[in-house]
Structure formats: C-alpha cells, structure tokens
Amino acid sequence: MGDLRMESITNRIQVLDGFVKGQVETDDVHTSLLTRDGLMDSLLALFDECSHDNLMKNKHVLAFVKKYESTVKELRKIRMKMADFEVKDVIGRGHFGEVQVVRDKVTSTVYAMKILHKHETLAQQEITFYEEERDIMAKATSEWITQLHFAFQDAQNLYLVMEFHGGGDLLSLLSRNDDIFEESMCRFYVGEMTQAIHALHCMGYVHRDIKPENILLDSTGHVKLADFGSAAQLSADMLVSSRMPVGTPDYVSPELLTSMNNHSSDSRYGVEVDWWSLGVCMYEMLFGKTPFTDESGSMVITYSNIMNFKECLTFPEKVKISKHAVDLMKKLLTDKSDRFGYRSLLLHDFFKGLNLGNIREDTPPFVPHLSSLDDTSNFDEFERVKYQPAFDEYNDTRDFSGKDLPFVGFTYVRNVKEEDSGIKIHSESFSDADSTASSSCADSSCSTPPRNLEVTLTVKINELHGLKRKYHQLEEKECSLQSEVDKWRVSYHEKDEELMKVTVEKDALENELQSYITKANNLKDRYDKVVEEKEILENRAYKLYEEIKDMNSEVLQIEEEILRSQVDELQDLVAELEKEKKKMLKKIADRDKQLKLNKEQLIQNKKQIDRLQGRLDKERRKSRDDQKRDLTLLETREDTWRSQLEDKNIEIAELNNKLQEMDDLVDAFEVQEKEFMEREQYLLSKLQDSQEVDKV
Secondary structure (H helix, E strand, C coil), X not given: CCXXXXXXXXXXXXXXXXXXXXXXXXXXXXXXXXXXXXXXXXXXXXXXXXXCCCHHHCHHHHHHHHHHHHHHHHHHHHCCCHHHEEEEEEEEECXXXXXXXXXXXXXXXXXXXXXXXXXXXXXXXXXXXXXXXXXXXXXXXXCCECCEEEEEECCCEEEEEECCCCCCEHHHHHHHCCCCCXXXXXXXXXXXXXXXXXXXXXXXXXXXXXXXXXEEECCCCCXXXXXXXXXXXXXXXXXXXXXXXXXXXXXXXXXXXXXXXCCCHHHCECCXXXXXXXXXXXHHHHHCCCCCCCCCCCHHHXXXXXXXXXXXXXXXXXXXXXXXXXXXXXXXXXXXXXXXXXXXXXXXXXXXXXXHHHHHHCCCCCXXXXXXCCCCCCCCCCCCCCCCCCHHHHCCCCCCCCCCHHHCCCCEECCCCCCCHHHHHHHHHHXXXXXXXXXCCCCHHHCCCCHHHHHHHHHHHHHHHXXXXXXXXXXXXXXXXXXXXXXXXXXXXXXXXXXXXXXXXHHHHHHHHHHHHHHHHHHHHXXXXXXXXXXXXXXXXXXXXXXXXXXXXXXXXXXXXXXXXXXXXXXXXXXXXXXXXXXXXXXXXXXXXXXHHHHHHHHHHHHXXXXXXXXXXXXXXXXXXXXXXXXXXXXXXXXXXXXXXXXXXXXXXXXXXXXXXXXHHHHHHHHHHHHHHHHHHHHXXXXXXXXXXXXX
C-alpha cells in the first residue's frame, strides 16, 4: 500500500472508512481487525479483560467499565449469537468441535454451522488453522468452494456459519455404492475435484487434507470443497514451509511427511501435495480402499508404505479398469517433480469426452432428492453429545489473561448492506442509547428515548420481519423453481438425446432400406439364375435316378448270390457239425461203458477185500508163529491192495473228471447247434424275402 501521509485528510478518512467497511484488501494491514466486526471484537475483548477484579482496582479501568457497561450489554444483545439459530441435526464431529445443520429462527434460512471449542483450539494452536479456514470461505467467490455467511464467537466457542449442502459427502456416497464407483462415475467426480482443488490454489492456498469426507455435494449433485482446517497460505514462490503434522495419514503425500521431520529449505512443498491426495481418492473410488493403508491399522507401516510408494503401489487385477485410469493414478502417485498438475490433468486421456471447463453444466451421476431445505438423509448419523468443558475453562483468572485476543477479528458477516432500513433503526437506537448513557450524570430525565422513536422502531422492526419472511418465502420458491428447472433441464437433455438417437436410427433405417432394395434386385437376378440352374439340375437328377434304379437292381442280384453262397456254406457247416455230434455221442457212450466197467471192478475189489479181511480174521486164530508169518504176508498184501485201491480211486476220479468235461462239451455243442439253427433260420427267411422281392 502506498504512502498515505501526504494525502489529504479527506482521502485518508475515505481509506479508513474503506477499512471499516471491509472494502480494502492489503498485505500490509490485517484488514479483518479494522472492519466493523473486528473493532467490536476488540472492544468486547478489552471490556472483558478490564472487568477482572484486580484490574478494576485501577480507577481508570473502573471508570471505563462503568462508562461502557450498558453499551456493551446492548451490543451483545444485537450481535449474532447461538440463540439466533435452531439446531436441526448433527452432520459431523471432530476433535475440535462438530458441524450442525441450523435454521435461522427469524428467516428460516438453513445453514451448516461449524463449532470450534476455543479451549481446544488454543491448547493445540500449532495444528489448528481456524483463521485460514475462515479467510478462505470468507474470500471465496468460486462455485467450487463452500462460502461463509457469518462467523461469530462467544466465551467458549467459535462459530462458522456457511452454506449447507444437502447432497452429503463423497464418503457417504461411496458407502451407499458398496465403496466402489463405476469408472464413468469416478471420472466425473475426479474431474470436478480437479476444478475445485485448482480454484483453491488460485486463491493462494493449499488444502493439505483432500479426502472423500471433505468433498461435499450440493443440492444439484455437484462437488463443493470443504473443511479448510488444515489449509495453509502459499508464499510468494507458491511454497509452504511447515513442520506441523497435518492431513489424514492414508492420504498424505511423501514430501509432506518429509517436511514434518526436516526443516531445511528442501523440505518445502507446494500444491502438488493436493494432487497426490487426489490420486489416493481416485484409487479409493475404483478399488474400495486406499493404496498404502496397513490392514492391521499401524500408522507407522502406513507412513512407511507411502515413503516407499514405488514398491508398494499395486493395482488389484480382480477389478477391471481402463489403462488410462491406471496411467493417471501412476502420474499422480509419483515423485513431486514428475507429478501431474492442473494443466496436465486437463489434457489426460482419462477425461476424454468430458468437458472439464463446463463440467458443472453436465448432469451428475447422483442427484440428491431432498424432502426439505434441512434434509440430512444423505449424511451419516451422529448422536448429539453435550460438550464437557475442561477444568481449565472454569479457572477464572483475576488478572489480565488475553485468552480472547487470538480471536479478535474472527467475526464476519457477508455482504451487509447499510441501506437496510431495519439496520438503520437499530443503529440510531444504539447511538441514542450511547449518548444517553454518556449524559446520564448531567440530566437523569433524558435517560429514556422519546416515545415516538420507540413506536417508529417497533413499526420498522415489524416491517423488517415481514420483509424477511417474504425473503424466506421467495428463497423457498426459488429453491423449488431451481429444482424444477434442474428437472426440466435433465428432461430436456434426455429428450434431446432421444431425438438424436431417433435421428440416428432414422438415417440408419434409410440406409438400411436402400441397401435392402439393392439386395432385393441382386436377389431377383440370382433367383432367375437359380431357376435356370434348377431346371438343369432336375434333368440331371432324373438321369441319375434312372442310373440309380439300374444300380439297385444289380445290387439286389449281387446280394441274392451272396445269400445263396452263404446258405450253401451254412448247410455244409451244419452237416459237419452233425457228424461231429455223432462222434461226440459215440465217445460219450464209450466213456459210459468204461465207467460202468470200472464201477463193477471196484465192487469186485471191495468184495475181495472183504473176503481177505475174513480170511485175515481166521488166520489170527492160528498159532503165534503162523500168525506172525501170515500177518506179515497179509500186511504185505494189504499194502499192495491198498496201493491198487488208491490207483483205482485215482482212475475213477479221472474218469469222473473226463465225464464232466464230456458233459460240458455236450452242453457247449448244444448251444452252438442252437445258434447255428437260429442263423440258418434267419438266412432262410432272408432268402425267402429276396425271392418275394424278385417276384414283385
């Protein structure tokens, strides 16, 4: 900002007036402190510190507190506070606070309200970036970034009142799609995330915590970037130098991990950390998990995998995706020197057919159906938990604490128009109250405002409430009209696509009809040729038929001759078998005779044995010497007879076996004879059939 000391008083007053109205932006001055709300933050912080007992022992401090006590009280009534809103639901919760859906009690406008606990924020000030979060949303004019409407504070909390996006977040949409998107759906959301991240970079900030949970969907289904609690402002050379642990472990880049442990100039990083996180989000959309997360939940192993990403980055084969998608993820999940940026992303083949410049004109894959302005059905459910303040928050110091000084200038109101009559009335009332308080020592009768001013104020306030109600009705009507416009737009696109399809089909049918006519003419020519060929073939077929008849008669004659020869052969075979049968029967008769003779010989041998046994018994009664001699002789004879008997038994057994073999042979012969008879009968019947055919 130039040197204003030589400017006129009027010009300098205009600059100061610009500071107060928030119309001047400069790097030399913290403009948020000099705005109307920043100055009121300063006044309230000073008043609260001066109200401590020890400080009020100073007469000047005591006089200051007494002088402005009524003014501050009136100011606290008029300023924005939590009581102005009705809490509808909780849609998010973190370490420093939670996010609620609220409705303005007067206008019924719906907002998302992020509540940050001052004590927790101050306790971990090195990793909380509430000022960056407020500034980004307050300065944002891009359609890709969630905008801030109000920021205010009380003794315990900071409040960020921002746009409410009823479509939920990308993480909830992923869970409703079984944690995996189709490639076309992934292409759309990665394209919109690319534009949203680039919009933030153009503002001079890096997000550092890009993940599906921080990607919101508005009422039309388009992407809105949110949660800038880890964001950092880029330096003039578009770099950030910070050793503070930020981001979510699964999505953080290698260079950001390196910067946490190294404070050298080489550890600085830029916007490329957000493009790494985009690659992780894309991987999660396509495969249902992040690429480097340890399955056992170890953060150390996860960080190790990220640092060793060249070996740890793999793509599951069970999920089929295009080579362009794999290539884009490899270009994002690589060294920062080789990593793709915004311009390279726009030219990648993965986005072929998608106009990233006008992507908000396309219909999203998911368009939320909202039953009301405060519908939270697309968000995960959270239980309402009452905040439990820490013990230190109750420790009310009696000296100067300075605990609210870090938050001076935090209060913010977007687009306040001083020409609003209702606000003018409040300002006049506030001025009257202030002047009345300052002159109360001189004239106590002037401490109350005139009666006609109160009536005017009441009328104007009622008019303001009526205007706000009308504004809310118009806002709801605009919302419904917008939804109808979106529906008609979708319907128009569908009808346009149908018309294009019908036109294409019509052209295709006309071309097909022309081709059919050509084919019909060709087929007619071919038909005439086929008719001629048919006549020729019929003549040839008749000749062939006559030839076949002649050949059939010759075949029948040959078959008859073959049958006759086969019958003669069979008759000769039957005669031979008859002779063989007679021979076998004769052999069987001879065997029977021999068997009969053997049986008679066996009977005679048994009788002879019996006679010898009787004689043996008689001889036993002879003298001992004779008996011994005879016994020896008999034993010798007995052995001889026994051997002869055994030989006879063996011979009988052999004869029995031969007899059994003869029986088996006879049975086999009878079976064979039966088969020959059947075959002979078959041949005779076939011969008779052939003779009948000859007769016919």
